[in-house]
Amino acid sequence: MIKCVKCEQVDSIMKAGYVRGRQRYLCKSCNYYFTHSEKDPSILSLQKRKRHQTTIIDIARSLGVSNSTVSRALHDHADISPETRQAVLEKVTQLDYQPNQLAYNLVKSRTNTIGLIAPEFQNPFFPNVIIGAHEILTQAGYNLTIMQSNESYQVEVSNAKAMLANRIDGLIISLTQETNNFEHLNVFAKRGIPLILFNRVCKQVDVPKVVVNDFEASFQAVEHLILNGYERIAHLGGPLNLLVSQERLRGYKAAMEKYGKTIESHMIIQGMLTQQKARIYGQYLLDLADRPDAIFAVNDSSAIEIMLMAKEKGISIPDELGVVGFSDNPESVYIGPGLTTVRQPTLEMGRTTADWILQLIDSDDAELPEKKILKTELIVRGSSARKKVF
Amino acid sequence: MIKCVKCEQVDSIMKAGYVRGRQRYLCKSCNYYFTHSEKDPSILSLQKRKRHQTTIIDIARSLGVSNSTVSRALHDHADISPETRQAVLEKVTQLDYQPNQLAYNLVKSRTNTIGLIAPEFQNPFFPNVIIGAHEILTQAGYNLTIMQSNESYQVEVSNAKAMLANRIDGLIISLTQETNNFEHLNVFAKRGIPLILFNRVCKQVDVPKVVVNDFEASFQAVEHLILNGYERIAHLGGPLNLLVSQERLRGYKAAMEKYGKTIESHMIIQGMLTQQKARIYGQYLLDLADRPDAIFAVNDSSAIEIMLMAKEKGISIPDELGVVGFSDNPESVYIGPGLTTVRQPTLEMGRTTADWILQLIDSDDAELPEKKILKTELIVRGSSARKKVF
DNA sequence: AAAACTATCGGGAACGTTTGCGGATACGTT
DNA sequence: AACGTATCCGCAAACGTTCCCGATAGTTTT
Numbered sequence: 064m065i066k067c068v069k070c071e072q073v074d075s076i077m078k079a080g081y082v083r084g085r086q087r088y089l090c091k092s093c094n095y096y097f098t099h100s101e102k103d104p105s106i107l108s109l110q111k112r113k114r115h116q117t118t119i120i121d122i123a124r125s126l127g128v129s130n131s132t133v134s135r136a137l138h139d140h141a142d143i144s145p146e147t148r149q150a151v152l153e154k155v156t157q158l159d160y161q162p163n164q165l166a167y168n169l170v171k172s173r174t175n176t177i178g179l180i181a182p183e184f185q186n187p188f189f190p191n192v193i194i195g196a197h198e199i200l201t202q203a204g205y206n207l208t209i210m211q212s213n214e215s216y217q218v219e220v221s222n223a224k225a226m227l228a229n230r231i232d233g234l235i236i237s238l239t240q241e242t243n244n245f246e247h248l249n250v251f252a253k254r255g256i257p258l259i260l261f262n263r264v265c266k267q268v269d270v271p272k273v274v275v276n277d278f279e280a281s282f283q284a285v286e287h288l289i290l291n292g293y294e295r296i297a298h299l300g301g302p303l304n305l306l307v308s309q310e311r312l313r314g315y316k317a318a319m320e321k322y323g324k325t326i327e328s329h330m331i332i333q334g335m336l337t338q339q340k341a342r343i344y345g346q347y348l349l350d351l352a353d354r355p356d357a358i359f360a361v362n363d364s365s366a367i368e369i370m371l372m373a374k375e376k377g378i379s380i381p382d383e384l385g386v387v388g389f390s391d392n393p394e395s396v397y398i399g400p401g402l403t404t405v406r407q408p409t410l411e412m413g414r415t416t417a418d419w420i421l422q423l424i425d426s427d428d429a430e431l432p433e434k435k436i437l438k439t440e441l442i443v444r445g446s447s448a449r450k451k452v453f
Numbered sequence: 454m455i456k457c458v459k460c461e462q463v464d465s466i467m468k469a470g471y472v473r474g475r476q477r478y479l480c481k482s483c484n485y486y487f488t489h490s491e492k493d494p495s496i497l498s499l500q501k502r503k504r505h506q507t508t509i510i511d512i513a514r515s516l517g518v519s520n521s522t523v524s525r526a527l528h529d530h531a532d533i534s535p536e537t538r539q540a541v542l543e544k545v546t547q548l549d550y551q552p553n554q555l556a557y558n559l560v561k562s563r564t565n566t567i568g569l570i571a572p573e574f575q576n577p578f579f580p581n582v583i584i585g586a587h588e589i590l591t592q593a594g595y596n597l598t599i600m601q602s603n604e605s606y607q608v609e610v611s612n613a614k615a616m617l618a619n620r621i622d623g624l625i626i627s628l629t630q631e632t633n634n635f636e637h638l639n640v641f642a643k644r645g646i647p648l649i650l651f652n653r654v655c656k657q658v659d660v661p662k663v664v665v666n667d668f669e670a671s672f673q674a675v676e677h678l679i680l681n682g683y684e685r686i687a688h689l690g691g692p693l694n695l696l697v698s699q700e701r702l703r704g705y706k707a708a709m710e711k712y713g714k715t716i717e718s719h720m721i722i723q724g725m726l727t728q729q730k731a732r733i734y735g736q737y738l739l740d741l742a743d744r745p746d747a748i749f750a751v752n753d754s755s756a757i758e759i760m761l762m763a764k765e766k767g768i769s770i771p772d773e774l775g776v777v778g779f780s781d782n783p784e785s786v787y788i789g790p791g792l793t794t795v796r797q798p799t800l801e802m803g804r805t806t807a808d809w810i811l812q813l814i815d816s817d818d819a820e821l822p823e824k825k826i827l828k829t830e831l832i833v834r835g836s837s838a839r840k841k842v843f
Numbered sequence: 844a845a846a847a848c849t850a851t852c853g854g855g856a857a858c859g860t861t862t863g864c865g866g867a868t869a870c871g872t873t
Numbered sequence: 874a875a876c877g878t879a880t881c882c883g884c885a886a887a888c889g890t891t892c893c894c895g896a897t898a899g900t901t902t903t
Contacts, residue, residue, distance in 0.1 A: 225596055525861095553858085562889095844903100
């Protein structure tokens with residue numbers, strides 16, 4: 064027999080449909096709806112899984128004080144007696160209390176966490192930037208959560224969304240090669256969440272940026288090749304939607320023009336520089352009828368790929384082909400001949416971005432320059448030293 | 454004139470001390486204490502900074518429905534009419550609503566986030582593991598937050614604490630060279646939070662581990678040296694509190710014993726292998742009266758450091774000195790002669806750890822093997838090829 | 844002895860969600 | 874009509890903190 068859960072009557076009960084698969088009843092006498100809940104044991108066991116973590120409330124209760132007192136004791140607040148604080152602290156270790164940062168974050172609406180999105184981890188460049196940023200941020204008491212967009216615009220957007228949803232206090236990001244739309248970044252501006260771009264930056268988002276002097280670096284690299292007697296210099300560049308690529312192309316052209324070299328469009332390739340692509344482009348360049356006598360590549364891995372292909376084809380480096388890369392990867396020292404390349408101050412870049420994001424967080428109207436341009440260094444090695452430099 | 458905030462009387466007010474720097478009053482007639490709060494404008498401006506993010510409540514209010522309805526609409530819950538859902542969804546884009554993951558996490562007491570702590574990012578090893586883990590986790594809808602312990606036990610502990618406080622759903626960790634105490638990890642077991650160790654593991658924590666076959670790899674490496682005619686083989690190992698180091702030492706000894714080579718303790722060095730230390734140890738080994746004719750180093754950077762020092766000293770490789778490293782860093786291919794080394798399946802290691810942690814999360818009693826041992830591969834190059842291998 | 848001050852502590856709202864359960868209505872079916 | 878069924882929605886309690894306001898007792902100053 065079904066009893067009304069309110070008036071405990073039995074005879075005035077009538078069925079009243081189903082709700083979520085469970086029989087529904089209506090007690091006519093007290094006009095009360097209810098469902099007869101024979102708890103599904105499987106569901107119960109599922110619930111059981113949620114373990115109880117000791118909370119501030121547990122401590123308060125076991126000590127006979129209020130939550131606020133415990134909270135104060137934990138935060139060295141002034142309004143607390145040494146004895147109570149001591150008692151709380153003891154209870155904390157005894158009950159193995161671990162504060163719930165989620166609740167803290169919710170009420171403070173800050174997370175003490177900085178997000179960082181990098182497009183790839185294959186090359187040592189981004190890991191090194193991370194090391195630099197990590198150093199500054201942990202020192203300032205911030206956590207750093209890192210995501211990897213994997214050179215995919217889609218992933219970048221979803222990463223940014225996740226960061227936003229998790230209410231990070233600031234975002235440091237370097238764009239993917241695909242990124243052409245910047246709505247997902249402008250959201251941060253709208254929300255007033257500090258944002259810094261580095262390395263792979265764009266003009267469309269009006270936030271501080273940290274980059275290297277790509278134009279000059281590129282100019283110097285190409286100039287260096289020219290001064291070493293190379294004539295037909297090809298440029299293996301990145302995708303042109305990246306400012307980095309544009310700047311490096313500009314530097315290349317500027318140097319070529321300065322020394323009266325003709326700029327030939329079939330000597331300039333812009334594209335996504337995966338290792339595979341690098342092989343294809345290298346093949347193309349090295350098989351040209353008017354084969355270039357030097358190549359300035361946008362990263363070291365492409366440059367090395369080309370060096371290897373040249374060796375296969377019996378083209379001697381640096382006599383028949385000069386090669387300059389970009390980034391100074393560890394392997395560039397050891398390849399024979401050593402790869403001339405542009406060293407980037409990765410650690411400093413990381414430190415600067417971290418430093419800036421902290422400034423933006425600390426003061427609403429921090430007056431940051433719109434851009435910081437870090438100095439690179441041309442590391443001359445054998446791959447471009449036709450005129451024996453060392 | 455001061456009015457009582459309750460009874461609005463004026464004459465029965467008396468001063469009653471200060472509270473936190475503000476004048477306190479007592480209304481005699483209604484026996485009510487209060488402070489006269491002329492809000493400090495500077496504090497107000499500080500408050501103002503907290504921007505309002507549109508919440509579910511905003512949407513509910515502007516639509517004239519309840520919070521629960523909005524919540525249901527956002528989660529494709531059954532109890533919602535298509536029209537209401539549509540209306541909510543429109544409002545969402547209109548008001549630019551972004552769910553607050555913090556609140557969600559708090560009520561669900563899960564974060565959909567996996568933590569990963571790695572000791573360093575200098576070598577490509579850990580970044581590569583991260584790539585693998587990242588791939589699996591994002592695919593499964595989890596976020597990955599990465600911390601770097603910087604080879605410091607202290608930092609590792611504080612990282613683990615932060616992870617715990619942030620209520621991650623699982624932790625993947627590789628220990629620092631310093632880590633000898635494991636309390637910070639046992640906490641996870643106590644709390645029932647899934648934990649996986651990889652690479653730098655230890656016996657003292659009873660959770661699944663993912664490693665490579667260090668013993669065999671080491672054995673093969675040393676055996677390879679012996680078969681190439683090297684006699685006095687030194688071992689440059691890592692700190693012995695790491696199982697990795699112990700295993701590799703064991704493999705070294707086993708191979709030496711198998712071929713009847715005497716194991717001399719002054720030929721075995723165990724220590725933290727920073728680049729600086731590697732130079733010191735290398736100096737020591739190469740200056741020994743009974744200089745080793747081969748060195749098996751625990752990582753590639755040390756091995757390369759030694760190769761460079763040997764070159765400086767005019768010791769020819771591989772004729773006078775054989776060198777074998779560990780990890781197959783990118784540069785190891787290019788150094789001359791190429792460095793013989795042990796290639797580790799980094800991506801697979803990352804994928805496996807991620808896969809396992811997901812299994813642990815999904816089912817309370819997932820039966821995982823206590824250890825997975827991934828296969829390595831000995832990459833033979835010139836640095837050990839006295840008997841021209843290629 | 845009133846007034847002012849100090850040192851502690853508790854109550855309870857707020858942070859933004861989810862969700863179990865009750866209530867209401869519309870639409871069938873006897 | 875009377876009843877059964879299905880659909881949709883709102884209420885309110887969590888989740889675990891922080892912190893603003895009081896409240897109280899004791900001490901010191903005037």
